[in-house]
Every structure is written in structure tokens, then in C-alpha cells.
Amino acid sequence: MSARSRAFAGVLPFARRELRSAFESPVAYVAIGLFVLVLPALFFFLGYPVGRTPLPGLWEGGQASLIVLFHWLPLLLALVVPALSMGAWAEERRAGTEELLLTYPVRTGAVVLGKFLATWTLTMLMVSLAVLSAAVTVGFLGDLDWNTVIAGLIGAAWLCAGYASVALFLSAVSSEQLVAFLLGALALGLLWALPLLVRVLPGGAAGALEAASPTTHFLGSAARGVLDLSDLVYFVLLTALGLVANTLAVERRRWR
């Protein structure tokens, strides 16, 4: 077994374990069900009334495009991802299984990565179902550009990875599930809202804030059908930062 294989040993079993427990509880099904209904409903009827130029809903706009649906993703995921990941560490702690988990002969990083993979998979499953069901509707109604849908889903995968790593870190530093959810939603909500502050901030700060926001990196390119290498680098760095912070937070408790 190579050093790299040893370092990542246990990632998949942990991911499987997390996914299994998620699919055995009703929470995941309720979350997926709500997301699959709410996201398209907002897209069909409400549009996106946020920001300087509100976007009309599907029926009002009359164009076969998913751009409005993609606009909702960063905000909705800022609420849903913390809900899915809040129990990842906080629940282990409450149930007293964290101690046991940390005594396994695997690296902490592998456990963190396993939990991350499970959350990411679950989130992407939810997003894919919601986006594809809306895309099928729009594709039936008009000439939908499916390439843009694919690019949007790839961008959504990057966005979900970044969000999941941040939310898991906040779950690791929280003692309660509710606190983990509130902290996660607050942090991701702030990241989402950064571009809204552009108008009230001076030029340099506005540029920095915009560059720091996952919303800009997602809506500026992938949601429009463009895959940009600099966006990928941003999301990889954001994900890595969250995962390392998560590992350090768990490690700290292991040494207590």
C-alpha cells in the first residue's frame, strides 16, 4: 500500500457510512423533496427579485433559460447545506460516537474527507434533481440550451463543495446541531451577500469583496455556460481551506 493510499484509507468507508445513515433517516428525503419543489417554484413564479436588476420568473420572462434558477442556487444552498451538514460532527458529539470515531486507526483528514464527500454527494444529488426537473420542463416549453445546463451543474458542484467544506467546519466547532446550522447559514449567507455590498463600499474593497464571494464566481461564469479556470481555483482553495480548518478543529479535540 503506497503512502498516498494509506493517507486516504478510510475515506470511502466513512463516506459510505455517512451516506447510509443519511438515507436511512427521513431528513435527507424531506430536504431533497423540499428543494426539488421550492427551487423550481421560485424559478417559475417569483423570478429573482434581488439586486439591482431583478430577473422575471419563467412565465413572465417567456424565455427558455435556467439563468433565474441558477441565481437562486447560492442563496438556497446557503440555507440547505448547513442543514444537511449540521449533524455531521455535532450529532457525533451528542451521541458520544465522536470519541470512538477518533480512536479508529485512520487519519483525521480521512474522516473529514469522508464526511465531506458524503455531504457533497447528497447536496449534488439534491441540486441535480431540482435543476434537471426544471430543465426538462423548460426543454419541453422551448429551445433550452442544454450545454448551459451542464455547465451550470458543473459550477454548482464546485459551489456545493465550497459550501459543504465551510459548513462542515462550522459543525465541527459547534457543540449543538442548531448552533452549527445557524453558524453555517450565517457564514454562507454572508459570503452570498458580499456582492450586494459593492455599491456602498469604496472601489478597492468592492473589488476584493466581489472576488471573495462564491456567488460572483458561480453566477459570473458557470451559470452562463462558461467554465473558468480561475473560478475552479477559487472553489478548490475555498474547499481546501474549509477541510483543513475542519481537520484542525477535530485534531484539537483529539489532543484534549
Added chain:
Amino acid sequence: MEMKPRTPAPLAHPGRRVLRFNAALTLGLLLLIAVLGNVLASRHLGQRVDLSADQLNAISDATRRVVDRVEDRLTVRLFANQEVEDGRLALRGARIRAQLEEILGLRPEIFDFQVLDPSRSSEARRQARESRLQPQRAGRGGLGQGGEEEVWLGLVLGYRGRTEVISTPEPWRFEVQVASAMHALLSDRKIGIGWIGEPFEVAPDSENAALERWESTFSVIRGALSRRARIAQLPGLATGNPVPDDVDVIFMVRPGALHEREVYAIDQFVQRGGRLVVCLDDPDYNLAYPRADVAPEDFQGSPLAELLGSWGIQVAAKHVWDDAWKTDRITLTAVGGQLRQGVISDPLVITVPPEGLATDLPPTRGLPGVAFAWAHPLFPEELAPTPPGVQRTDLAWSSEGAYLTDVAPRLTTDPRELRSLRAALRNGRAGRRTLAAVFNGLFPSPWAGKEAPAPLDPLGLGRAEDEPAPLSAVNTSQVVVFGDADWLRDPRPDGTFVQAGGGVLAVNLVDWLTLDEDLIGLRSRAPRLRPLRDFVAEEEEALGLFEEDVYPTEAERIEASRKGDLARRRARRQQWLTMLAPALSALVIVALFGALWNGLARRRAEPAGESGGERS
């Protein structure tokens, strides 16, 4: 001396403070790496793939071609503040600069790029003012700061002693702005367009003032063309003047009774290689604007008809009736001394979608649609063969279900009349009708081997003796013929001709005919319209609600209202079904997956439980 054995120091558990410090240090370093990595990536990793069908987010081939044509150094001066307090304007400047650098990066060796800040340098301010750039005044950004700041953002391009200014760069169309400016710098001279036929402006008629206000001028298309070319009417052709040499394209728009000598001048222009666009719309047959008093002579049998006929171009007198591509428009009908407004779906006003336009020809490629009104079809090639050396390509056509209708004595706005007309037409043969075609090649002159027709000579000066012999089939040329002129008209308040298709098509034609295909490539980078299915219209069509009746009887009104309600109810049901079916399918899949997963998990758990029970 007794030697004591050295005991090794005990392994120290790292203190909590050290752990915290290490964790904070690692996180801080990682955050720094993330920020730096992000900054470096945004500045130096420009690689991106545009997967969208419209390709609006990648540099177009047209822009690359324009940049490739630059031979000398091209100076690009960007006038912009180094620091802008208003966040929104700062971001706009950053986006403009990023796009500009991407374009300049195509061939960095040919560009001299300078960034000047007029807010800091008086010399830069002077240069900006000389180039007629103006700053934008913006409220100072930042919390708690007041006042205003001058925000400069403009571009001056210089090439071989000439300059082009982009005074208001817009991020959403900046590439087109820069490429158009470069293209203008590379062009030796402005294109010349000659205009024959319908005057630019129609003088208001006192008797028909209300109608006149509705009627067309060609000011919109003239404005669009004049940005690209010099455009002028061509006087004196009938008295023997030739078409001037600096005219590249002639637009003949609804030509009336042309003198034979005028037609000869046009023929000789084509023989010299000049390009011709003919928009035939016999005024006698133009029901939208009855001008029988203006042009009493029929087009059929005129010198122009004979010239075009000799090139295999014949336009039928009948109109194209197309139920598939009909257009909604507002009608005003005088009822009891008052104008009543109604809406009809007029099959004589056809909005030709992309499938009715030649996608392999640059002028029509990428157009969302073009509206034609009371169009005359071109004779098919079997009935009007082109002479040897001339090729014909259709440019625009009707749907397969179009009929030909006779010229009605007045504009039909009565839906019942439209219905009965349609019923009568269905006894005829439906088919695809050509609305416009391009003819390309060596055009034979009808005056070949003959003497040129005599010019008008009102002053009795006599004919010039040194008049050259008529040319025939000397240079290759192109003639584009439309069986309608309304597609060029200004938008009307009745909802017809509001599409940009006509204007863009005209400019595209000029660019294509003068070999400026690069600009066509730039213009077609507009997002394609992707309209949704109109369930209400489909249901109304299915229920026979063809159009709003402006003369309904009470019974008809009640029946129409009932059918309208039914159509809307059915449409709403269709909408809900379309929205819910995929989402519910997704939920069913998830539910089935969950049931299967948990069922299998339970089945796996049961034997384990039973065996556990036995063991216990």
C-alpha cells in the same frame, strides 16, 4: 566520581496553547495562500471554455479576424481612474480592462497599450478632453463619505494617423465596440450607398394625417446605415448621369415608375460590379399604405421589370398568406365616428423565424426573425430560370403551408373576412414561397450590342456624342431581391416591424455585399431569443379563436368569451402539468430509491438479528 545514568526527557504532550497557536498559524497561512492563489488565478489564469450555444462569453472569430488584419502598430489609450471610490463603477472599469487585456492578448506585439488617469494628470485630462471624452460624476463610495468624484472611462484607438473613440464602454458589448472601432480604423474609406425609390421621409398628408403618422419613413434604417456608410439619393440618373463611382451598393426601395434611362444606369452599375438590393413592393399593391395616387404605373411591364426579368428575377403580383408564421398586430377601425382598437393575427404580415432564413448565408445567419408585410413571392426558378452564369440562392421563405392571395381592394381587418378568405384559399395549393433571393454572377445587359436608351432631355441639350457602349456581363456582381419593402420600415405603433431583424438584415446585407463579413460576425453575437410555447395561443387556435373580432354579434361575443375562458383553463392545466410532471417524477424516483434502500437495509439487518438471537 560516580556516573549517573542519563534519563531521557519524557515525551511531552503538546500544550493546548501550542496546539492553538499551531492551528491558528496553519489556518492563517492557508488563508493567505488561498487569497494569493485567488488573486494570481484571477490575474493570470484566463483559460475558460464557453459551453453555451450562443458563445457570447468567448472572443469571437470575427474579432480575431479583425485583429489579424492589423498590419502596423495600433495605439490603445485607456483613460481611467486608478482609484474609484464608487464600487459599482470601479467594478465596471475592472471588467472593461480585463476584457481589453484579453483582446490585446490576441496579438500583444501589435498593440501599444497605455493607461492614463485624467483625475491625476493634467496632460491626460487634456488628451481626454481633446478626444471628447467626458467623466461620469458619481457619489463618493465608502461609508460616511460625501461629495462627488469624476470617474473617467473611455478608450481612444489610433492607427496610421486616424483615431476612433469609444466614449462609453459597456462591459456587456465591449468586444463588439472595440472590434468595430478597429474595423473602422482598418477601412480605407466609408462605404457608399445609393438610395432609389421611396423617399427617406414621407411628408404628412393633410387629408390623411392620422394615417400618415402611422406610416413609415425609413429614418431608422437610414440611421443604422449611415453609421456604417455614406447614404444619399441618386438624382439625375434619368437625365443621363451614371451612378457615381463611390457608390458601392444601391438600395431600391419600393421603386415606382422608373425612366428607362434610370434603369439603364442601374444596369450599368451592376455591370461595373456594383451591388444591388431591390425591395419590390408595388405601391399599387401595398395595402398598408395605398399610394396609387403617387405611383399609378404598375410595376409589371415596366423597364425595371424587364431588366430584372432578363436576369431571371420575377415577382408575382399576388400576396403571400401564411397562417403558420402570421403576426399579431393592432388594428384601428372607425366605428360610429370613433376609432376602435382590436388585435388580429394577420397572415399577410409574416414574421419569418430562423427556419425560414438561409443559415448558410452571412446576412441571415443568427437573425431571430424578419417581419414581412403583404409580401410578393419570387417566381420559382423552374418558372423564371436564371441566365447562364447567374446563380440563385433563396434567402428567406414562407412556411410550407403558405397560400397566394389576390390583391384585395382594401386592407382586410375584419376577422370574418379573414376567415372566409382563408377558407377559400384552402382550396388552392399550399407551399413554400420565396420572399427573397440572392442572384450572383455575370449579369447580361438587355442593352448589350444596342444603343443606350435616350436620357430625359427637358432642356433640349441633345445627347452626348462620346457616350460609351453599354457593358454586359463584364464583372461579377450580386443582386438581392425582396418581394417586399416593409421589412425595412420604421417600427409602427400597431406592433408590426418592431423586431430588430429587418434593420440588422439590411446592415448585414451592406456588409456582406461590400465584403465586410467580419462585422456580420460581430453583430450576430446577440443572445438568441428562445420563446416559450404559448399554451393559451395553442388552445385558442385549437378552439377556432382565430383572432379578436372587431364586429362581433352578441352571440358571437358570448361564444368567444366562453371559448377564451376554456382556452385559458386548458392552458393553465397544461402549464401545471408541464411544471409538476418532472418534479413529481424526481420525487417518485427519490421515494422509490429510499424505499428500496431501506427495504434492503432491513432485509440485511433481519438475518443478522435472527442469527444474533440464536447465538444469544
